[in-house]
Amino acid sequence: MTLYPYIDISRYMDTKHALIAFDALSQPTRLAIFRRLVKVGPAGLPAGEIAEALNGRQNTISTHLAALARSGLIVSEREGRTIRYSANFKAAGDLVAFLLEDCCGGRPEVCAPLVTNLACLQQSAMEPCCD
Template sequence: MDTNAALDAFAALSQPTRLAIFRLLIKAGPKGMPAGEIADAVDGRQNTVSTHLAALTRAGLIASERDGRVIRYAASFATAGDLVAFLLEDCCGGRPEVCAPLIANLSCLQPSAEACCD
């Protein structure tokens, strides 16, 4: 991830409702949630939440998929992982034992670790 992509992601997450939506979708896991359920969960109006979803999508933090008449949104675990990797690129000055607890906490970013994200 380059600096501009990281800045776009941070800008998208710097608004309280967008951050709440992203965290909700991380918790929902790879299957994601329908847009209407997201709006209900964050107690937002659908048109306003739609604008937030668009901002998160532009930043690459979430993706959408049509499921019949419903649009489902899911977090991009790859982008979330890239963002964390960007932050930690030079972590610990070559001393991996210092980063071990942090890496253990980040195991939830792996899409296969659904149990962690429940």
């Protein structure tokens, strides 16, 4: 059960919704939260663990989590007294696709470095890639 209503940017991606998502990511703590949730994968993290990992006050982190949830970039689920947050990978992917929709005007050779970098995201973050 999702606790926060959010904009489903994966269904309605347009400039307005992309700007809402980018606005949510334009604050350092929210960007750090989103990156941490992406790193841990679909299992996500409880709000308290997110606050602890970022050395943030729980009420402040909750405000940031709510902003990210409203943007559609993260989702939340209640587990008893705990709220677990995870990245909405479909929405994040659709946001990247929105940015790259008309990449290089149909010239794949120009987009090759970008595609290679995106492919490297599937590798472990600890391993160097795409040199």
